[in-house]
Amino acid sequence: MMTLTSHLSSWNHFWFRSTPPHVLAMFRIIFGAFLLFYFGVQLPHVAMLYSREGLLMPMFSPDAPLTVIFTPPPSWAAHVLFLSFLGALFFFTIGLLTRVSTAVSFILYVYYWFLSLFHLGASFDHLFLFTLLVMAFSGCGKTFSVDIRIRSGSWTAWEPISILPQRLLAVQITMTYLGVGWQKIVLPDWQSGEILVHGFIGRWATAPAYAIVRMNIPLSLYDAVTWLIKAFEVSLPFGLWHPRTRWWFIAGGTLFHISIAILLSIWWFLALIPAYILFFTPPAPSPSASGAGRGGVFHRVMELILWLPIEEE
């Protein structure tokens, strides 16, 4: 029988132990590149999206000292701010002044949220903002980064970090899938396959989705797919945590999000696919394992990829 002390020890081991920073560093690079793409494609439209030339109605009326910063700026200022944002995201991605660049990215993302993004109110923006906030305090720049290259002369040198930020992000993804799946079980609209039919001919639908509906597939098949989606979303968070099922659920989650992107043009959740790496538990660091000059970046990444599936829980 486990004692209270051993429970506490397991709790601390799960949440607070030191760990190599490679998982978070790899996620930083992929997530940073994703955000750069997400916002980079908006660059030609900054004047309309984020300046007073567009039709902006910020969340707060700019009538008090705390809210006046949300007055839509002139076009030139909007461009300067946006380029600063992209610059901060780029620095975050390559790991240059990582903590500062992550914090600046987060603050400017919050600014754009209050200025305009809240109109869509998208779950992915909520998730991305939360992720940036956690990453700002994570030490994700402690390997595979310009920072570590400058400090120790090697891209692959590393310093141990707390596992807490990685756990927080993994738990958040767990809760996201769990909440979404649970809601679909009880929400009236999700009790039959009609929701899929309506979605496939709605505002988000793409040509392949319309083509599927035009095939006149029986509604019972849509019903079955709806239940499959609900079962998958509820079980996904558990499947991702368990080493034996993880790769199956990663494959399923990948297929799921790619399908959504293709059929409903909702591509932002593709960022969750690389986030599955956060469910892998890195081994405890040994003092002799860190340090500079242990092979090239490619070698280290391959080593990490080969290590991931055979980790010990």
Added chain:
Amino acid sequence: MACRFLQRAVLLGYLAVTVGALIFTMFKVHFLFPGWVTRWSYGMMAPYQGDTSWNADFVYEGELPDGTRTVINLDPYMPYGFGERNQRKFLTAFKTKDGSLQRRKFTEFALLLLDRERARGNKYRAIRVYSERWDRSPGGYAFLHTPVFTTREFLTQVQ
């Protein structure tokens, strides 16, 4: 020591908020925390909760000094993908139980548009805003967006 305490405080705070949001998700019961905290966490668990069998769009109709009316194309002002542009036009971020704020925001939005259009040299005397609704069809998004199948509701007018 302070760092360890802070880490534990952050973790417990995060877990409490997240459990609160999950409870809100499951039972629609608010749990201890300020509404915006729960809503933010809930917002990470809330995509695609429902759908409709109809499509809708909003028509901003400009009236010129000679009395003629033209539909103003909002696309240049809203350089988003089709789905996002359509969804944003609903101004659902300002939705309240009685709908009064959302209606005021439609007026505010129309005033902004009137201002921008006049700056572009389009001397509209007024702008009228209508909501249009039609049934969805496998034939395409606007397949049934025809006078026979479309219902139109007047929302507001600015000048």
